[in-house]
Amino acid sequence: MIDDTRQILSIQSHVVHGYVGNKAATFPLQYRGWNVDSLNTVQFSNHPGYGSFTGFRDDKENLYKIIDSGLINGLNIKYNAIITGYLPSVDSLQSISRLVNDLCIKEQIPWILDPVLGDNGKLYVDMECVTIYKDILSTCQVYLTVPNQFEMETLTGMKIKDMDTLKRSFQNFHRSYPGVKRVIVSSIDFSMDHSQSTDCDTYTVAFAESPNFDQFQYFTVEKIQAHFNGSGDLFSALLVDMLFPVVEQSVTSTLASAVGKALNLTHQILNKTYRLTVKSVETHPPSETETVPHIKDLKLIQCAELLRIRTEDIDIRYPLSQVK
Numbered sequence: 001m002i003d004d005t006r007q008i009l010s011i012q013s014h015v016v017h018g019y020v021g022n023k024a025a026t027f028p029l030q031y032r033g034w035n036v037d038s039l040n041t042v043q044f045s046n047h048p049g050y051g052s053f054t055g056f057r058d059d060k061e062n063l064y065k066i067i068d069s070g071l072i073n074g075l076n077i078k079y080n081a082i083i084t085g086y087l088p089s090v091d092s093l094q095s096i097s098r099l100v101n102d103l104c105i106k107e108q109i110p111w112i113l114d115p116v117l118g119d120n121g122k123l124y125v126d127m128e129c130v131t132i133y134k135d136i137l138s139t140c141q142v143y144l145t146v147p148n149q150f151e152m153e154t155l156t157g158m159k160i161k162d163m164d165t166l167k168r169s170f171q172n173f174h175r176s177y178p179g180v181k182r183v184i185v186s187s188i189d190f191s192m193d194h195s196q197s198t199d200c201d202t203y204t205v206a207f208a209e210s211p212n213f214d215q216f217q218y219f220t221v222e223k224i225q226a227h228f229n230g231s232g233d234l235f236s237a238l239l240v241d242m243l244f245p246v247v248e249q250s251v252t253s254t255l256a257s258a259v260g261k262a263l264n265l266t267h268q269i270l271n272k273t274y275r276l277t278v279k280s281v282e283t284h285p286p287s288e289t290e291t292v293p294h295i296k297d298l299k300l301i302q303c304a305e306l307l308r309i310r311t312e313d314i315d316i317r318y319p320l321s322q323v324k
Ligand SMILES: Nc1ncnc2c1ncn2[C@@H]1O[C@H](COP(=O)(O)OP(=O)(O)OP(=O)(O)O)[C@@H](O)[C@H]1O
Pocket: 119, 147, 148, 186, 187, 203, 205, 221, 222, 223, 224, 225, 226, 227, 228, 229, 230, 231, 232, 233, 234, 235, 263, 266, 267, 270
């Protein structure tokens, strides 16, 4: 019998309660046939979105030793992919990124980098991390990066207001970070710019790949009227799965089809989470500062059956467009 499991190193945050970071990525990946080596960069009681939390951050020496002496030189593990998310300090971001870059180049491992900087106009890391991420992206070999709109704007130094500025931001990105092969901007909300009379019932998920960052493709996706924690971590985990299916299954041939399938599955999970949370949403309406309900915990366990679907059976439900 052929062992067709794949092996991933997932370097992300951990919460004891809830589903963000490694907790959002591990279960879906395991369910879809991956051996997940999850290296937790922090251990917090819960997502900071709850308003309060306790816990601790691991330091760069520990994280470095676990990867270098433990997993790579100790056990000689060969990974099919490495994903990096939240790293808790400037030091750990710098040293772990260098280590992962060297390893990925030496062993030809695809590196999926989530440049965790912030969301909705706000930085939630030290300002210095922006400089470090810029440095990493301009000097390293990255298979795929998945910034959200705010992160793309921060990394390219320009606001994304419409298709024209989005196009320029992809061009700027490629000029500044030529070693990054693929970029997917996970959710662009043109209605955030109140001077634009765009409809706010949809998101745009846009992507471009080397060598041609002068053109990009995008899906227009219907918005669920809620703010979810962990959706980005879930989406990048599912993307990895769609990009590297087991050899015996039909191979997902294009970035567009991998994005389309990952979006479909993400949305089914978010929709089910929304439905299952609706009762408590009704009893806990959005606060005065929020315009939509804040759903802090994905209902991943209740969505287990959704995760069983074979990659080739997942439809691409959203319209795909291209800008040249
Ligand atoms: N309210 C929503 N309605 C529909 N889709 C959503 C919604 N929120 C997130 N998504 C989907 O999940 C994907 C990833 O979410 P998002 O872009 O918000 O990630 P993120 O900002 O990195 O999130 P986080 O870091 O909080 O997990 C998006 O591409 C989008 O398709």
